[in-house]
Amino acid sequence: MGYNRREFIGSSLAATAVLALPTMDAFAAPDLQKVQAAEGFSLKIMAPYWGFNGSVSAFCKKAKQDGYDGVEILWSAEIAKELFAALKEHQLTVGFLCRGDEPNFGPHFTTFEKVLKAAVGNPYQKPLYINVHSGKDFFTYEENKKFIDFTVQYAKETGVPIYHETHRSRMLYSAPASLRYLQENPALRLTLDISHWCNVSESMLEDQQGTVDLAISRTDHVHSRVGHEEGPQVSDPRAPEWKAAVAAHFAWWDKVVAIKKQQGKMLTMLTEFGPPSYMPTLPFTNLPVADQWGINVYMMQAWKKRYL
DSSP: OOOOHHHHHHHHHHHHHHHHOOOGGGGOOHHHHTSOOOTTOEEEEEEEOTTOOSOHHHHHHHHHHTTOSEEEEEOOGGGHHHHHHHHHHHTOEEEEEEEOOOSSHHHHHHHHHHHHHHHHTOSSOOOSEEEEEOSOTTSOHHHHHHHHHHHHHHHHHHOOOEEEEOOTTSTTOSHHHHHHHHHHOTTOOEEEOTHHHHHHHTSOSGGGHHHHHHHHHTEEEEEOOOOBTTBSSOSOTTSGGGHHHHHHHHHHHHHHHHHHHHHTOEEEEEOOOOOTTTSOBOTTTOOBSSOHHHHHHHHHHHHHHHHO
16 A cells, blocks of 8 residues: 555544544533623634744645634744735734743843844734743843833834733743732733643642633733643643643633623634644654644634634
8 A cells, every 4th residue: 555654653543533523512602602792802813833834825825724814923034025925915914923032131132122123113014913932930020020111112112012921931931920920010911821831830720710810811812722730732622531621721711702802802812732742742753643733723613613
């Protein structure tokens, strides 16, 4: 047959996964759908470039074909011309990820400011928002606060919303570490990727509900990856063994959506299930145990059915 071992394992896993998929009805939320959306509410769902094996143009074409409203991608001047041409062709909106990575505050903040200004001030298309990986978990509170102060002021100046992601290794790496920033910086707005907090705390945050609720009240953008007590990403949210983790995340997202509906404001969401090594793999093969793009499309469809 000309069928090698790696192909056999991959196709067998895919077939098994299809058999295990729950129906989309499992995600129906009739009570939430009864929440009256105030005028101005909208939900924009973004596709992740992270893990896509192809050009930026091919990525944008596929995102449009599969029903996304836009894309989220790490800002890079090198791909800007191709990206913005594809966005225009396929009528997609865009959100950028911006960050610094240096271990020392001074150079880190300089890079952060430079990259963010380049993304917002690009000559092609105004981004819908900017998602930032801000600071480091080992920077002082005073150092990390400078990222907040800068983004709050810059968002006012430009009209482009800037959201700080709850992300491991960054300023908001855990629920308890984030609490002071939330309490003392009322203008701080979040990208809620709560999977990281589950992983860091080795829990589903049952004993930190107050902090979670405060974070939800500050959330304008969601990364809808499902994490668990021992990792930031379940192998496949469609698998029955992850039912409790999926339910916990949707319960948090329900609250975010309900707030935005009541306020009549826009909510953006990125389906952010990632590739290996976020995606678990088979030993000795590095083969992912599930299809990353298929999972993300499934999450997009689940959100549309549940919230729209």
